[in-house]
Amino acid sequence: MQELLRRFSSRNNIIVTMITGIVIVLGFALPARSQTPMTKILIGLTSPSITELPIQIAIKKGFFKDEKLDPQTIVIRSADIIVKALLSGQVDYSTSLASLATAALKGLPIKVVGVIVKKSTFVMVSESNVASIKDLKGKAVGIASYGGAGDYAVRVALQKGGLNPKTDVTILQIGGSAARLAALRAGTIQATVLGSPYDLVAEKMGYRSLLWLGKVMDLPQGGLGTYEKKLQDSPDEIVHTMKAIDRGIQFVKDSREESIKFIMEWLHLERKIAEGAYQVLLDSLADFGIADDSVIESALEAARFQGHSERQIPLDQIRNWTFAKKAQTELLEQKLLPRH
Numbered sequence: 001m002q003e004l005l006r007r008f009s010s011r012n013n014i015i016v017t018m019i020t021g022i023v024i025v026l027g028f029a030l031p032a033r034s035q036t037p038m039t040k041i042l043i044g045l046t047s048p049s050i051t052e053l054p055i056q057i058a059i060k061k062g063f064f065k066d067e068k069l070d071p072q073t074i075v076i077r078s079a080d081i082i083v084k085a086l087l088s089g090q091v092d093y094s095t096s097l098a099s100l101a102t103a104a105l106k107g108l109p110i111k112v113v114g115v116i117v118k119k120s121t122f123v124m125v126s127e128s129n130v131a132s133i134k135d136l137k138g139k140a141v142g143i144a145s146y147g148g149a150g151d152y153a154v155r156v157a158l159q160k161g162g163l164n165p166k167t168d169v170t171i172l173q174i175g176g177s178a179a180r181l182a183a184l185r186a187g188t189i190q191a192t193v194l195g196s197p198y199d200l201v202a203e204k205m206g207y208r209s210l211l212w213l214g215k216v217m218d219l220p221q222g223g224l225g226t227y228e229k230k231l232q233d234s235p236d237e238i239v240h241t242m243k244a245i246d247r248g249i250q251f252v253k254d255s256r257e258e259s260i261k262f263i264m265e266w267l268h269l270e271r272k273i274a275e276g277a278y279q280v281l282l283d284s285l286a287d288f289g290i291a292d293d294s295v296i297e298s299a300l301e302a303a304r305f306q307g308h309s310e311r312q313i314p315l316d317q318i319r320n321w322t323f324a325k326k327a328q329t330e331l332l333e334q335k336l337l338p339r340h
Contacts (some may be wrong), residue, residue, distance in 0.1 A: 038070035039237060043224075044082045044091040045075055046144055047176030048267065050196050050277050051117040051222030052095055054285070056266060057259065058248030067240035077175050079148040086110060086227045093226050093241065098149035100225035101299040102306055104318035109228035112296070112319045114242050114289030116249065117222035121280050122153045122213040123199035125184070126191035128206055133161020142174040142189035149221060152302040153213050154193045160216040181205075195221065197269055197277030204273065218298040220291060221284070235323065242327035246288050247336060252278075253285060288328040290321050 045052055055073070058064055064071045074091065076082045079099030085091040087108065094100060095116070103110040130136060136158070143150045155165040163169060172189060174180045177198040183189045184207065191210070194202060199209055213219075224245065226238065252259045256278065263274040286295075296319050304310065 038065070038068055039240075040070045040072065041092045041237070041241065042090075043071060043073045043093045043095065044085055045073060045095045046077060046079055046082065046148060047075060049177065049222070050121065050263070050267070050281050053259070053263065053266075053281060054116055054245055054248030054252055055095070056248075057251050057262060058244045060262065061248070061251060063244040063247040063251075064241075067244050069237070069240055069244060071241075071244075075176070078145045080145075083108070083110065086225070089227070089229070092230065092237075093224050095222055095224060096148065097220050097223035097225065097299055098152060098302055098306075099147060100223065101296075101303040101318055102147060105300060105303040105307060105309060105311060105313060110225055111228060111231060112223050112225045112299075113231075113238055113321075114224040114245060114324045115220050115222070115286040115291035115295060116224065116245065116289065117281070117284045118220050118286040118291045118295050119284040120153065120214045120217060120219045120221050121196040121284060122150065122193045122219075122221070123196070124154070124157050124191060124210040124213065125194050125199050125202040125207050126210050127184070128208050130191060130208060130210065133157060133163060133210060136161075136191050137163055137168045139190040140170040140172055140188065142172050142180045142183050142192040144174065144176060144180070146173050147306055149219065149302070150193050150195075152306050153217065153219065155305065156217045157193070157211055157213055161211070196280040197263070197267065197273050200273045200276045201269070218295070219302055220286075220295045220299050224289065231320065231323075238323040239326050239330070242289050242324050243331055243336075246324075246327055246331055249285050249287070249289070253282065256282075288331075289324040290328070 059071055076085065079096045082094045082096055083099050083103045086094055097112060100110055100112050141154055143154055154171065158165045158169060165171065174183050177194055180192040181198060181202060184192055203209055260274045260278050263269060263277055264271060293315055296315055300318060
């Protein structure tokens with residue numbers, strides 16, 4: 001009996017020792033894992049738009065999380081305020097490519113590090129009794145914000161249609177797409193420029209699609225920009241951000257059905273409208289966030305138009321593809337994207 005008790009006690013001691021060892025291992029392992037915190041980043045945008053779909057998809061699918069990033073998006077209606085927020089470090093990135101180009105043209109330390117949507121998705125939408133751009137003379141046209149991409153697009157469309165944007169129409173700053181649609185319904189404005197899918201929503205409401213602006217202008221509509229200090233202090237963060245967005249772009253391209261369902265839920269759209277928006281976006285996405293120089297030149301031309309400037313600057317002053325190219329290389333090496 002004493003021998004049995006001795007063996008039982010010995011076995012218990014071994015078990016206790018093993019359990020103690022496991023607890024010690026877990027005690028050290030858990031804190032070690034928590035030593036790699038997620039990096040919070042704040043992305044500013046002027047309004048929720050189909051052009052941000054790859055970013056929203058990347059958030060939902062956990063692509064940012066894979067890169068140890070915790071992204072938050074914030075709507076700032078004024079493009080100028082977004083630029084100020086960037087320069088002061090209050091936001092980390094902006095998707096408003098037009099305002100980024102304008103800032104770079106002024107010599108401000110801001111760089112475009114990626115292009116998401118390389119073609120314009122804007123459509124000039126009007127009351128049903130407006131048959132042409134010339135019929136807008138004497139009427140009010142709504143835009144999201146002065147100095148933004150929509151502002152430039154409206155003015156170019158009016159000029160191409162034979163009107164003087166300064167004297168023939170009244171241009172009003174209204175806010176996001178939903179706000180402009182509401183102003184159209186209220187009669188505050190008689191026309192506005194809308195990006196997909198809101199042009200399709202307007203058509204269903206009985207308004208007329210006057211002109212797809214892609215026919216009269218070439219303008220990248222979505223991208224990612226930041227301030228010079230971020231390039232110097234957090235280059236790896238930018239690469240990781242671009243990797244997440246690139247995966248979002250590729251997901252949109254490869255996963256039609258899930259992307260359409262996400263558009264329906266995110267922007268509260270019926271399926272037919274979401275399908276139309278998806279197709280427009282699909283034809284406009286940039287691979288790996290990198291665009292031809294002609295696309296950036298068009299953004300600069302828009303900035304010159306808005307700023308009444310003839311100033312010429314080297315493209316390196318507005319764009320830096322270093323991070324996007326590194327992100328592309330790493331994604332291909334990790335086999336997270338197919339080779340094209």
